[in-house]
Amino acid sequence: MRIRTDSQTPIFEQIADGVRGLIASGVHKPGEGLPSLRAFAKKLGVNPNTVQRAYELLEREGFIVTRRGLGVFVSERGKADAILKAESAFQSEIRTSIEKAAASSVSVSTMRRLFREESERILAKSK
Numbered sequence: 001m002r003i004r005t006d007s008q009t010p011i012f013e014q015i016a017d018g019v020r021g022l023i024a025s026g027v028h029k030p031g032e033g034l035p036s037l038r039a040f041a042k043k044l045g046v047n048p049n050t051v052q053r054a055y056e057l058l059e060r061e062g063f064i065v066t067r068r069g070l071g072v073f074v075s076e077r078g079k080a081d082a083i084l085k086a087e088s089a090f091q092s093e094i095r096t097s098i099e100k101a102a103a104s105s106v107s108v109s110t111m112r113r114l115f116r117e118e119s120e121r122i123l124a125k126s127k
Contacts, residue, residue, distance in 0.1 A: 003044055011046055015054035023063060023074055026084035034072045
C-alpha cells in the first residue's frame with residue numbers, strides 16, 4: 001500500500017481504500033486479524049491516530065470489527081462489502097469518463113475500443 005502525501009484524498013481515507021482493496025482481493029480474509037494500530041502506522045510511516053481514523057471508518061462501514069483486547073479483524077461480510085464498494089466506485093468512474101468523452105464528441109465505438117485496449121494493457125501487466 002502506497003500513501004500519496006500530494007493527493008487531495010486524506011491519508012486516513014487512502015489507508016481505508018487500501019485495506020478495502022486488500023479485503024476485496026482476498027489478501028485479508030473474513031475473520032483474519034489486521035495489523036495493530038502502532039505496527040501499521042510504523043509500516044506506513046504515519047501517525048497512529050491516522051490509522052485509528054481509517055480503522056474507525058472501516059468499522060463504521062462494516063468491513064472490520066474490533067474485539068476488545070484481541071485486535072482488529074476483517075468482518076464476515078467484509079469481502080463482499082469491499083467488492084460491492086469497489087464495483088460501485090468503478091462504475092462511477094466509468095460513468096464520469098463516458099460523460100466527458102461524449103461531451104467531447106468521442107464516438108461510442110472509439111470509447112469501446114479504448115476501454116478494451118486499456119483493460120487488456122493493464123490486465124496483462126498484472127499477470
